[in-house]
Amino acid sequence: MGNCFAPISSNSSSTETSPRDTAPNPSTTQIGEPNEEQRLQPTSIGSNREISSSGPSRRQSTTLGRLNKHKRTSSLFSMVGPSLDALRNYATLPNPQNSLSASTLLLSSKTCLAVFDAYPKAKYHFLVLPRYPFPPQSDPESKESITSLNSLNDLKSILLKTTPSAREEILQNMNNMANEVEEMIRDEMLKSEGFEWKVDIGFHAIPSMKHVHLHVISDDRISPSLKTKKHHNSFRPDLGFFIPIMEVQRWIEDDSNMQERVDALSGAEQLLNTPLTCHKCDEFISNIPKLKTHLEKHFQDERSSALKHIARHGRQRSSDEEIF
DNA sequence: GTTCTAGAAC
DNA sequence: GTTCTAGAAC
Numbered sequence: 001m002g003n004c005f006a007p008i009s010s011n012s013s014s015t016e017t018s019p020r021d022t023a024p025n026p027s028t029t030q031i032g033e034p035n036e037e038q039r040l041q042p043t044s045i046g047s048n049r050e051i052s053s054s055g056p057s058r059r060q061s062t063t064l065g066r067l068n069k070h071k072r073t074s075s076l077f078s079m080v081g082p083s084l085d086a087l088r089n090y091a092t093l094p095n096p097q098n099s100l101s102a103s104t105l106l107l108s109s110k111t112c113l114a115v116f117d118a119y120p121k122a123k124y125h126f127l128v129l130p131r132y133p134f135p136p137q138s139d140p141e142s143k144e145s146i147t148s149l150n151s152l153n154d155l156k157s158i159l160l161k162t163t164p165s166a167r168e169e170i171l172q173n174m175n176n177m178a179n180e181v182e183e184m185i186r187d188e189m190l191k192s193e194g195f196e197w198k199v200d201i202g203f204h205a206i207p208s209m210k211h212v213h214l215h216v217i218s219d220d221r222i223s224p225s226l227k228t229k230k231h232h233n234s235f236r237p238d239l240g241f242f243i244p245i246m247e248v249q250r251w252i253e254d255d256s257n258m259q260e261r262v263d264a265l266s267g268a269e270q271l272l273n274t275p276l277t278c279h280k281c282d283e284f285i286s287n288i289p290k291l292k293t294h295l296e297k298h299f300q301d302e303r304s305s306a307l308k309h310i311a312r313h314g315r316q317r318s319s320d321e322e323i324f
Numbered sequence: 325g326t327t328c329t330a331g332a333a334c
Numbered sequence: 335g336t337t338c339t340a341g342a343a344c
Binding site: 325326327328329330331332333334 | 335340
């Protein structure tokens with residue numbers, strides 16, 4: 001709920017396409033005016049709907065699209081919900097902006113994609129993934145890849161199985177797109193709630209889906225899909241399971257103990273069993289329903305103090321100013 | 325990853 | 335009796 005975007009125009013030159021830019025106009029409304037079903041149902045990472053039904057003009061007929069979707073999910077996929085390699089399917093599409101619907105794909109560039117998380121754990125939650133083949137910076141039009149598909153399996157393989165230059169290029173491109181997604185989120189926060197709040201960007205130490213992905217998630221953590229202690233712990237930036245991308249950037253600046261760092265990632269699973277406490281105020285919370293009430297209160301408090309501040313000073317103090 | 329449900333916690 | 339979690343199944 002609440003994780004839907006009004007139409008957003010990206011002003012960054014790094015982004016080459018988005019479905020809204022390229023598709024005929026129905027897609028413009030998909031993000032901006034989702035129906036209640038789209039709002040509440042997960043968007044489509046897992047369902048594989050509308051993936052590369054390579055026929056012409058997928059989006060021209062809504063009815064046809066829906067029929068296809070249901071046919072595909074019932075006959076081809078026994079499991080309801082996301083397939084564990086849905087992201088890899090996306091990442092290897094030669095033409096994602098033509099193959100993915102606007103409710104799945106947020107942004108695409110020559111090197112990366114940003115997609116809606118199918119089970120968002122906050123009001124805003126997106127995934128940024130590197131595409132394969134991953135073209136070199138020196139020749140973005142090339143069909144060559146600076147790294148193998150296997151090296152894009154997860155953060156571990158990025159850190160250990162790529163050349164230092166490829167590693168830096170991949171992480172830099174992912175970071176750039178994540179920053180762009182954050183800007184879009186902040187625009188939407190202002191439009192929908194009148195103020196901005198924190199956005200976290202990072203990897204999971206132990207990912208649940210194949211193909212490395214960077215989470216871009218708002219720090220409210222208010223979402224019907226957040227159902228367990230492990231869900232909440234997996235996004236706490238202070239626990240060690242969620243690795244902020246800034247930290248990974250520091251790791252590659254001095255990679256002398258990279259192997260130790262990667263080994264530590266594998267041991268991170270037990271962190272998910274950490275007792276449930278609020279990630280904002282550290283208060284112990286006995287169960288998930290109480291956490292939800294608690295987080296809702298934090299959100300309303302933040303909102304009212306931000307709105308008061310804006311009323312007094314005409315603008316919101318940016319998070320940068322708060323830190324420095 | 326999600327869904328389902330038995331049994332623990334209240 | 336109801337709520338909630340955690341583990342099995344998918």
